Every structure is written in structure tokens, then in C-alpha cells.
Amino acid sequence: MAQTDIASPVADGMVHATKVGLVRVLGPAHVWALGVGIVLVGEYMGWNFAVGKGGAYAALIACWFAGLLYSCVAMIDSEVTSTVAAAGGQYTQAKHIVGPLMAFNVGLYLVFAYTMLEAANALTVGFLMETVAAMAGHEGLNPQPFIVLSILFLAWLNYRGVLATLNFSLVITAVAFVAILILFLGTAPWSDATPLRHAELMTDLPYGWLGVLAAMHFGLWYYLGIEGTCQAAEEVRSPARSLPFGTLAGIMTLVIAATLTWYVCVGLMPWEYLGQSGVPLFDAARMTGSTALLVLLGVGTLFATLASANGCINDASRAWFSMGRDHYLPAWFGAVHPVYRTPYRSIIFLVPIALVFALGAPLDQVVTFSILSGLLGYTFMPFNMIMFRRKWPLGSIKRGYVHPMHPVPAIVLILLCAVTFFAVFLGYGTQLIAMVVFYIVASLWFHLRRYRYVKRADQFTMPWPKPQGY
Amino acid sequence: MARYRPPAQSKLGQIVDVIVLLALTFGALYLPLYMGLAGRTASPSPQENPTWESLGQNEAMVERWNALGYADPTAAQDIITSRFDYSFGALSLIVMVVVVVGYFVLMFRLSDREYREVIAEKFGRE
Numbered sequence: 001m002a003q004t005d006i007a008s009p010v011a012d013g014m015v016h017a018t019k020v021g022l023v024r025v026l027g028p029a030h031v032w033a034l035g036v037g038i039v040l041v042g043e044y045m046g047w048n049f050a051v052g053k054g055g056a057y058a059a060l061i062a063c064w065f066a067g068l069l070y071s072c073v074a075m076i077d078s079e080v081t082s083t084v085a086a087a088g089g090q091y092t093q094a095k096h097i098v099g100p101l102m103a104f105n106v107g108l109y110l111v112f113a114y115t116m117l118e119a120a121n122a123l124t125v126g127f128l129m130e131t132v133a134a135m136a137g138h139e140g141l142n143p144q145p146f147i148v149l150s151i152l153f154l155a156w157l158n159y160r161g162v163l164a165t166l167n168f169s170l171v172i173t174a175v176a177f178v179a180i181l182i183l184f185l186g187t188a189p190w191s192d193a194t195p196l197r198h199a200e201l202m203t204d205l206p207y208g209w210l211g212v213l214a215a216m217h218f219g220l221w222y223y224l225g226i227e228g229t230c231q232a233a234e235e236v237r238s239p240a241r242s243l244p245f246g247t248l249a250g251i252m253t254l255v256i257a258a259t260l261t262w263y264v265c266v267g268l269m270p271w272e273y274l275g276q277s278g279v280p281l282f283d284a285a286r287m288t289g290s291t292a293l294l295v296l297l298g299v300g301t302l303f304a305t306l307a308s309a310n311g312c313i314n315d316a317s318r319a320w321f322s323m324g325r326d327h328y329l330p331a332w333f334g335a336v337h338p339v340y341r342t343p344y345r346s347i348i349f350l351v352p353i354a355l356v357f358a359l360g361a362p363l364d365q366v367v368t369f370s371i372l373s374g375l376l377g378y379t380f381m382p383f384n385m386i387m388f389r390r391k392w393p394l395g396s397i398k399r400g401y402v403h404p405m406h407p408v409p410a411i412v413l414i415l416l417c418a419v420t421f422f423a424v425f426l427g428y429g430t431q432l433i434a435m436v437v438f439y440i441v442a443s444l445w446f447h448l449r450r451y452r453y454v455k456r457a458d459q460f461t462m463p464w465p466k467p468q469g470y
Numbered sequence: 471m472a473r474y475r476p477p478a479q480s481k482l483g484q485i486v487d488v489i490v491l492l493a494l495t496f497g498a499l500y501l502p503l504y505m506g507l508a509g510r511t512a513s514p515s516p517q518e519n520p521t522w523e524s525l526g527q528n529e530a531m532v533e534r535w536n537a538l539g540y541a542d543p544t545a546a547q548d549i550i551t552s553r554f555d556y557s558f559g560a561l562s563l564i565v566m567v568v569v570v571v572g573y574f575v576l577m578f579r580l581s582d583r584e585y586r587e588v589i590a591e592k593f594g595r596e
Contacts, residue, residue: 052512053554099581100588112495200530210556270531272550273538287537327476329491330484349488353495361503369499379574425566427512427554430502436569438498440576445490447580456474457591466593470586 026166026236031229031246033170036253038117038225038311040176041304043254043261044281045124046367050218052275053427054211056202056266061212062219063262065416067255070223072413073378074251075403076385077227078244082400084462090227090377090384091319095459097388100328102380103459104446105439107323109377114316115350116370117225118154119358121309122147123366126358127278128301147358150309155351158313161340169310172303177257179300183285184260186293187267195288196267203271216416216423221367222258224374225308226250228315240400278363313347320346327453328446368428372435375424379417382410391467473591513555514548525550 026034050059080093091110095103126143133141157165188194205211229247236242265280268287277283285297321343324333337344357366386407394402403409424432479487517524520543522532527543527550540546 052552094581098578099583099585101584102577102581105577197530197534200528201534207554207556214554214556268534269538270527270534270550272552273535273546276549276552283538287534327479330479330487332484353492356496356500360500365503383574383578421566421570425563426556426558429558429562429566432566433569434498434502436573438494440569440573441498442491442494443573443577443580445494447584450487451584453476453479455476456588459588460592467589470589470593 024235024237026163026242027238028242028245028249029170030166031236031242032249032253033166033173033307034311034314035226035229035247035250036177037169037173037307038114038228038315039223039250039254039308040173040257041117041121041124041308042221042224043180043257044176044301044304045279045363046120046221047218047258047261048265048274048277048280049364049367050215050221051266051271053207053217053423054213054215055204055206056262056271056274058205058207058212058215059219059266060259060262062215063222063258064255065216065419066219066222067251067258069220069378069413069416069420070226070251070254072409072416073227073381074247075409076381076413077229078247078401079399079403080385080388081229081247082240082243083397089229089315089319090381091322093384093388094380095326096462096464097384097391098380100451100454100459101443101447103326104323104328104450105443106377106380107319107328108439108442109373109380110319111316111350113370113373113377114225114228114312114319115354116357116366116373118151118309118312118316118354119361120363120366120370121305121312122150122354122358123363124279124305125150125302127363128282128298128305131279131282132298144359148355150306151351151354151358154306154310154313155347157310158317158347159337159340159342159344161342165310165314169307172307176300176304176307177253179296179303180257180260180281183281183288183293183297183300184264186290187264187288189263189267196264198267201268201270202266206271210426213419214423214426216420217371217426217428218367219423220371220374220420223251223254224371225311225315226254227374227377228311244401313350316350317343317346320350326459327455328450365428365431368424368431369435372424372432375417375420376436376439378413379421382407382414382417385410391469392464393468396468397462397464474587512552514552516547516551520544520547 047059047063050062054062077090081089084093084096089110091103091107094106126147129146130141130143133139157168187196189196207214226247229243229250261281265274265284268284269277269280274280279301282294282297282301285293320329320333323329324331324346326334333343333346333349335345336342357369389406421432522543525543525547527535535546
């Protein structure tokens with residue numbers, strides 16, 4: 001059995017193109033904050049488009065099935081990431097298990113899922129400011145300066161250092177999560193005076209069971225990004241303990257938050273309004289008639305979007321950095337800042353892409369691009385897991401964590417991914433085709449042109465034995 | 471096996487590659503949105519003189535619409551009557567399946583070809 005100290009700052013499984021490496025300073029709470037911090041915004045905006053696609057009950061069914069999908073993702077990710085603990089997360093996994101082209105694609109999935117999510121977050125900040133201004137009597141506030149400022153401020157924070165960035169995320173994520181709990185308690189579901197009117201506001205399935213399938217599209221938004229915990233693998237003090245703990249605790253947190261969010265929102269608003277709302281939890285707080293809850297959920301929405309955008313910049317830049325370091329992209333991106341030790345060039349480069357989509361595309365479409373990139377990544381995971389166990393069966397290498405019931409999670413995941421592709425096809429088929437065509441063209445570009453700059457043997461840096469079957 | 475030595479990429483080559491990636495991103499993803507060729511297919515079915523009753527809204531729903539700032543059913547009807555069109559042809563479904571499955575088949579086949587080179591060089595010389 002090959003013994004690997006995956007926590008070692010020296011033998012961390014990566015060949016460094018730069019003399020300065022990333023710093024191992026993060027614990028399980030940071031991993032939890034990184035995962036939940038990116039995702040919690042899904043409760044504050046975006047998930048409710050599932051209500052629009054299938055009705056209130058469809059959104060709940062989608063919420064739980066998406067929870068199952070992400071539980072499979074977390075189980076698979078925990079095993080592979082705790083064994084391949086290096087920056088880039090799934091990108092580095094794909095490089096070692098499937099091959100360079102797949103790794104290039106996975107890197108792009110991560111970058112686009114997170115960059116589009118960042119754009120969606122900035123859009124929500126702008127929309128929140130516009131709504132609050134209108135409530136204060138200032139109709140027609142231009143949201144664009146707020147969108148630009150949030151992206152630039154968070155990019156600067158990420159430029160300055162990962163520990164400060166994730167500490168910032170930890171605090172504001174906790175506030176945003178507590179705000180959801182307080183809103184639930186504030187509606188007092190057990191009391192006769194509750195403003196919740198589920199019996200009167202909820203209707204049958206407006207699209208029948210086809211709508212339930214369609215709702216899976218935005219059902220993913222409740223959890224999208226939890227796999228981002230892997231991106232910090234090279235900066236975690238004890239990956240074998242922290243990554244599974246942080247990721248699985250994150251999933252549990254999100255299932256609870258998602259169910260509470262659905263329960264409160266569908267009991268306070270007609271489904272037709274909820275299905276297109278830009279800030280559903282803030283709107284829910286408005287319906288309670290409590291000024292304190294209104295302020296709290298306004299702050300919660302702001303904090304959740306900032307925490308999410310913060311984590312997105314962190315993750316997208318690390319995936320881009322890893323690809324630059326391996327020459328999958330121009331090597332210029334593979335540099336670490338000599339003082340702050342962050343992938344500063346990647347952070348700066350992705351800012352204009354986020355800005356263009358945040359300033360020029362509607363929220364549901366930006367969200368769909370993010371979901372599609374995430375979905376392609378989830379479809380890769382079960383194949384990755386099966387190949388991982390086949391190429392290095394249990395006992396052949398040291399694993400940080402072994403997930404139970406293999407291959408059941410992989411099979412369930414692939415089935416749920418197939419359902420979700422169909423769900424996106426219902427209503428957003430053009431974007432699905434556009435996104436896949438984008439990846440096909442990018443892949444051909446990589447295979448036919450870019451791959452010539454890649455050092456072959458350097459793509460396999462883990463101290464593992466030769467994979468079986470090769 | 472002889473170790474593959476990749477050519478050094480010039481600065482101009484690096485800039486060209488970045489431009490290609492940006493062109494792909496904006497060309498394939500942003501332009502269809504910008505030109506209105508992609509997006510949600512939900513559309514409203516407005517009524518001539520809508521009432522809350524004709525829009526299927528009960529007392530509790532009307533109260534919430536009012537609280538949300540929609541005092542008039544005419545203002546709310548576009549939201550209330552908006553529906554997705556989920557009808558689709560077999561051909562478009564088949565195209566979607568072929569594109570997605572074909573993409574993954576392409577990925578795994580080409581990746582495996584590259585991976586064999588990586589493994590051969592990595593373990594062939596050890």
C-alpha cells in the first residue's frame with residue numbers, strides 16, 4: 001500500500017510550478033463555511049424558480065431529491081478529495097483518474113459554475129438595493145454600481161488572503177443561517193396568530209407530474225456549490241478529517257435550511273409570485289408585517305450573497321490557477337502572489353467575466369448557466385468514482401475516507417443527473433445545447449491545440465502505484 | 471518511453487489562447503442571451519378585464535397580492551397567468567440526448583487516449 005501524508009506541506013501531491021505554495025491554515029469550520037457559505041444564498045434567491053417551473057409541492061419534492069443528489073455528491077467527493085487533497089478539487093481528481101481532457105473540462109465546469117453564481121449573487125445584491133430603495137420611496141434606483149462594487153470588493157478581499165476571506169465568510173454565513181431560523185420562529189407555525197396560510201395559498205400541481213420533473217432544474221440551486229469544499233484541499237490543515245466532516249455537516253445544514261425556507265415562503269406568498277421573486281426570503285419577511293424580521297432578512301440576503309460570491313471567487317480562481325499551473329491554460333495564470341500567497345492573476349482575470357454576465361443577463365438565465373456547469377460536473381463524478389475504485393481498489397492506496405455502499409451512490413447520482421438534464425430541457429433547452437456545444441468546442445481546442453504544451457508525466461503526481469488496467 | 475518535452479509557449483501565443491477562451495465564452499454563452507435566442511419559454515396569457523376571481527385567486531391570496539404591492543389584478547395578471555410551455559417534439563429530445571451523451575463519450579475517449587500517454591511516461595520510466 002502506498003502511504004501518503006496528504007496533509008504534509010511538502011508531499012502534498014502536487015508539482016509546484018512556482019516557488020511559493022498555498023498555506024495550510026484552514027480547519028473543519030472553514031470547510032463548512034466555504035461549502036455552506038457558497039450555497040446558503042440558494043435559500044435566499046433562485047430556489048424559488050423551482051416553484052415557478054412546477055408549483056409549490058413540486059419545489060419541495062425537488063428540494064428533497066436534489067438533497068439526495070447532493071448527498072451522493074458529498075459521499076463521493078469526501079472519499080476522492082480526502083485522498084487527492086490538492087488545490088483544484090475535482091479538477092485534480094479528474095487529472096489523476098480520468099485524464100487531462102476531462103480535467104480541463106472539469107476545471108471549466110468549476111470556473112463557470114462559480115463565476116456565474118458570483119454574477120447571480122451580485123445581481124441579487126443590486127436587486128435587493130433596488131427593492132429597499134423603492135420601499136423607502138426612491139423608485140428607479142440604478143442597481144449597477146452595487147453590482148460592480150460587490151464584485152470588486154470581494155475580488156480585492158480574495159486577492160489579500162484566504163484566511164481573512166474565509167473568516168469573513170464564516171461570520172456572515174452564520175448570520176445568514178441564523179436569520180432563516182429566526183424567520184421560521186418569527187412566523188410561529190404552532191400559534192393561531194401565525195401569518196402562514198398554507199391551506200389557502202397552496203394549490204395542486206399546476207403542470208402535473210411533468211412540472212415536478214421540471215422543478216428539479218432549480219431544485220439544484222438549494223445546494224449548488226457544496227462541492228466547493230474540495231477547492232480548499234491544499235489549504236486545509238487535516239484534509240482527511242476536515243473535508244468529510246465539513247462537507248457532510250454542510251449538506252445536513254442545507255437540507256434543514258432548504259426545508260424551512262420552502263415551508264415559510266409557500267405559507268406566505270402565492271406560488272405564482274414566489275416563482276419569479278428576486279429575493280423570496282426578503283419578500284417572506286415583508287409578509288410577516290414585522291419590521292425587525294424585514295431588516296434581519298434584508299441583512300441576511302445581503303450577507304448570504306456576499307458570502308456566496310466570496311466563496312465563488314475563491315473557488316473559481318483556484319480552479320483557474322490549477323489549470324494555469326499545469327499549462328492547460330497559459331502558464332501566466334499559475335502564479336501565486338509573493339506576499340499574500342493567493343492566485344492573484346486568476347482572481348483578477350475572472351472579474352470582468354463575472355461583471356459582463358452580472359450586468360447584461362437576467363437572473364434566471366445566469367442561474368441556469370451555473371446550474372448546467374454544476375450538473376455536467378455531477379455527471380462526471382459517478383464515472384470518476386467507479387473508475388477510481390477500479391483503478392485503485394480498496395487497500396491499494398491510503399484513503400482519507402471510504403464512503404459506504406459503493407456503487408449505490410454513483411448509480412443514484414447518474415440517474416438523478418439524467419432527470420435533471422431533462423428538467424433543464426423543459427423550458428431552457430436552448431441554453432442546455434449552447435452550454436454543451438461550448439464545452440465540445442473548448443474540448444476540441446484543448447485536445448488539438450493546447451495539450452501540446454502539457455508535460456505528460458507531470459499530470460500524475462500522487463505517489464500511487466500504476467492504475468490497474470494500464 | 472522517451473519523455474515528451476512540450477514546446478515553450480510565447481507570450482503572444484498565451485495572449486491568443488486567452489482571447490480564444492474569451493471569444494468562446496462570450497460567443498457561445500453571452501451572445502445567444504444578448505440576441506434573445508435563449509431564455510425561459512414562460513409567457514403570460516392576459517385577460518381583457520381581469521378580476522381576482524377570474525384569475526383564480528381566493529381571499530387569502532388577494533390579501534397577499536395587496537401586501538406585495540399589487541392592489542389591482544391587472545398589474546398582477548402577467549405574473550399569475552405566466553406559464554411554461556413544456557410541449558416538445560421527439561426530435562428535439564433526441565438531439566438533446568445525442569449532444570449530451572455524445573459530449574461525454576467524446577470526453578472519456580479522448581481523455582483515455584491522453585491518460586494512457588501520461589501513465590506510460592510516468593510509470594514507463596520508473
